[in-house]
Amino acid sequence: MLENTVQMATIFSRRNSLRSRIMQNVGFTLLFLSILITVIFLGSIIYFIGINGIGVMSWEFLTAAPRKAMTAGGVGPAIVGTFYLTIGAILFSLPLGLACAIYLSEYSPRSIAVNIIRLSINNLAGVPSVVFGLFGLFVFVDYFHFGVSILSGSLTLGILILPGIISSSQEAIIAIPQSLREASLALGATQWQTIRKTVLPAALPGILTGVILSIGRAAGETAPILFTAATFYSRGYPTSVFSETMVLPYHIYALMTEGTHPEKQTAIAYGCALTLLILVLLISALAIIIRQRQRNKML
Amino acid sequence: MRQFKENIYKSLFAILAFASLFFLVGIVIVLFKEAIPVLGGTGIADFIFGKSWYPTYSPPEFGVLPLILASFWVTAGAMVVCVPLGLGSALYLHEIAGNRQKAILKPVIELLAGIPSIVFGFFGMVIVAPFLQNALNLSTGLTAFTASLILGIMAIPTIASLAEDALSYVPQSFKEASYALGANRWQTLTRVVIPAAGSGISTAIILGMSRAVGETMTVLMVAGGAAVIPVTFFEPVRPMTSTIAAEMGEAVSGSPHYAALFAIGLILFLITLVFNIVAEIISRRYRLKLGLSR
Numbered sequence: 001m002l003e004n005t006v007q008m009a010t011i012f013s014r015r016n017s018l019r020s021r022i023m024q025n026v027g028f029t030l031l032f033l034s035i036l037i038t039v040i041f042l043g044s045i046i047y048f049i050g051i052n053g054i055g056v057m058s059w060e061f062l063t064a065a066p067r068k069a070m071t072a073g074g075v076g077p078a079i080v081g082t083f084y085l086t087i088g089a090i091l092f093s094l095p096l097g098l099a100c101a102i103y104l105s106e107y108s109p110r111s112i113a114v115n116i117i118r119l120s121i122n123n124l125a126g127v128p129s130v131v132f133g134l135f136g137l138f139v140f141v142d143y144f145h146f147g148v149s150i151l152s153g154s155l156t157l158g159i160l161i162l163p164g165i166i167s168s169s170q171e172a173i174i175a176i177p178q179s180l181r182e183a184s185l186a187l188g189a190t191q192w193q194t195i196r197k198t199v200l201p202a203a204l205p206g207i208l209t210g211v212i213l214s215i216g217r218a219a220g221e222t223a224p225i226l227f228t229a230a231t232f233y234s235r236g237y238p239t240s241v242f243s244e245t246m247v248l249p250y251h252i253y254a255l256m257t258e259g260t261h262p263e264k265q266t267a268i269a270y271g272c273a274l275t276l277l278i279l280v281l282l283i284s285a286l287a288i289i290i291r292q293r294q295r296n297k298m299l
Numbered sequence: 300m301r302q303f304k305e306n307i308y309k310s311l312f313a314i315l316a317f318a319s320l321f322f323l324v325g326i327v328i329v330l331f332k333e334a335i336p337v338l339g340g341t342g343i344a345d346f347i348f349g350k351s352w353y354p355t356y357s358p359p360e361f362g363v364l365p366l367i368l369a370s371f372w373v374t375a376g377a378m379v380v381c382v383p384l385g386l387g388s389a390l391y392l393h394e395i396a397g398n399r400q401k402a403i404l405k406p407v408i409e410l411l412a413g414i415p416s417i418v419f420g421f422f423g424m425v426i427v428a429p430f431l432q433n434a435l436n437l438s439t440g441l442t443a444f445t446a447s448l449i450l451g452i453m454a455i456p457t458i459a460s461l462a463e464d465a466l467s468y469v470p471q472s473f474k475e476a477s478y479a480l481g482a483n484r485w486q487t488l489t490r491v492v493i494p495a496a497g498s499g500i501s502t503a504i505i506l507g508m509s510r511a512v513g514e515t516m517t518v519l520m521v522a523g524g525a526a527v528i529p530v531t532f533f534e535p536v537r538p539m540t541s542t543i544a545a546e547m548g549e550a551v552s553g554s555p556h557y558a559a560l561f562a563i564g565l566i567l568f569l570i571t572l573v574f575n576i577v578a579e580i581i582s583r584r585y586r587l588k589l590g591l592s593r
Contacts, residue, residue: 024485028395034387035404038459041452042411045422099315107309119579120320126506126575127326127568128513130540134547134564135322138329142552159322166319190301192308213413220415223515223540227547249417253516256424266425273421277414284413288406 046277053274056267062275065236072264075272077237081150081245082219082279084238085229088154089161089218094211096158097165104166105173106195125163130223132160137227151241153229160224161214168210172203205294212287216280222249232258248276326568334562337361337555346562352526352537354546354556361559365528367566369536370512372529373446373522377511380451382504385458389503392459393466394488405463412456420520423449428521437533441523444532449521450511458507465499465585466492498585502578509574513567515540539563 060074067073100117108114136156146152176199184194200207222230230250238245255269338346341361349362392404427449428440469492477487493500523535524545537545543560550557 020483020486024483027485027489031387031391031395034384035391038384038388038455039404039407041455042414045414045418045452048426049418049422096315096318099312100318103312103316107312117316117320120323122579123572123575124319124323126509126513126571127323128515128540128571130513130515130543131326131330131564131568134333134543134561135326135329137547138333138561139325162319162322190305192305216413220413220417222415222417223544226544249415249516252417252421253520256421256520269421270425273418277418280413280415281410284410288409292406 049270049273049277052267053270053277056271057274061271066233066268075246075248075251075268075275077234078246078248078251078272079275080237081229082248082276084150084245085153085157085225085247086215086218088150088241089157090211090215092155092158093162093165093214097162098169098207100166101169101173102195102200105170106191106199121163121166124159125167128223129160129221130226132156133224133226133228135159136224141228147242148227148229148231148244149242150229150238150245153225153245153247154241156224156228157218157221160221161218164214164217165210168213169203169207172206172210173199175206176202205290209287209291209294212283212290216283216287219283220249220276220280222247222253225250230254248272248279252276330561330565330568333558334565335558337558337562341559346559347566350528352542354550354559359555361555361562363539363559363563363566365526366537366539366542366563369443369522369526369529370538370540370567372443372532372536373450373518373538374508374511376443376447376532377450377454378504378508380448381454381458381507381511384451385455385503385507386462386500388455388459389462389466390488390493392463394484394492405460408456408459412460414453416453416514416516417520419449419453420517423517423521435533439523439535441521441535442533443522443529443536446518446522446536446538447532449517450514453514453517454507454511457510458503461503461506462496462500465496465503468499469495498581502582502585505574505578505581509571509578512574513540513571515544519544539567543567 058074062074062079063076064074065077066075100121104114104117133156136152136159140146140152140155141148146155180198180202181194184198185191189197225247229245230247231244232246232251232254234244234246252269252272255265255272259265341349346361346363347367348364349360350364351360351362352365353360388408392401392408396404423445424441428445430440431437431442431445432440473491473495474487477491482490518538519541522538522541524537524541525535526537526542527534529536543563546556547560550560
């Protein structure tokens, strides 16, 4: 070990010459270039969709239903559909995910069962989104006879975002100082009272961040709802949880691959993409701001 | 009484905590159950190594080799784009960016990670594909190359933020020891910090790969969709995910085609499962090595 260290020191000092300084400069330049290229790539997506999409943006575009075989009118029903699906997904996965996070961080005895739960959360998070779609198609659409509907789509999306909700809630709960819990228990509160009145309120901003990020994810997902909820055209707004619905992300895909007026449809697709992009970026920005403020408060 | 209520809450949470396991097992059961008819009919070897995918011919042929190869080509291509750029960005953030730059760049990258895949697919279809078609003089812009490029760009933020996390776990003392030996910043970075964060970085790359294999909408829109064994990067291909997404709408429930699509889902599931387990094992070892608990 010592010999090795001395050897390394000699190598470094001998090489700490002009050549190694040049190496360092070249290396750092390459790193700078890579982040520059990354930002340019991703910035250009926002730029192109922005300048092409802004033209079709209007109040009518955001609220009206499509007209003339998808070549005119707006995408109101698709925006509303996205909203319903996302709310449905959260309603399903938040209670479930929160309960799971509470169990893992507050009650969990270090046991094999807990390890299995952890492993399955990690693996569920890695399942491709289209596979969730297959699962939703078989279980909700066919087996439970919910049909292609808001209900089936919401449940499918809910399972998709469950792992994210669990891990972000768990992180938020673990970050609460142990002393808070001890103080509550010392006052004679039971464990459940401590969780409900002390731990959860303190962890709320963190949990909220996770929920908002999951909303952003659910709003943009397309593959899981392809066969469980989405339709290219509906006459008006969905009327019940059993009706199929237009959805923003799917609408972009459908406009680009179906229909008979590619030119006009592309323009509308740009509008949809811009709407979705703004929606998702605003949602994520909100989550990041909440977290940043929370961090500053804790420091 | 009080204790009784406490126990009820505890058991309730314990039951709900098994939800993820329940869904994971549910997915496996559904995929197997629905895939078995085609595996029984065609035979597993013929299914996986069959070279022709003609699900609507009569008799139909279900050979998924072209689809599996397409997935691997596109994923490998995406890695060539996102590994250097993602790691480069992570290293820049970790080593060179000052606090103010970091305070801006990190949230920006995180924000970009949230861009939906359909937006990437759309961008690839209307901007990148026509551009590449003209620039490279191809018969179509929708090729394995285009799909790799877009998927690669998409995966950069994921790899960058995971790798940056891994780098930040390397103890400061490692760096200080290296400086004390007279190494400059670049030498410290390449010979001390990167090797120490090695397994964390490989976890990031594997998770990026797993995402790229499972990505659906982007490849559905830009890969072109021809179910042939790929020969060059500049022709259309049909990866597994886009096959499921494109054909499930037409497949009749219970038909061999339907079963074949579930079988593709099963293959996809198993591939990503292996990736995730490998990533899990590596990151567990890594945490032990750096003396981090859990």
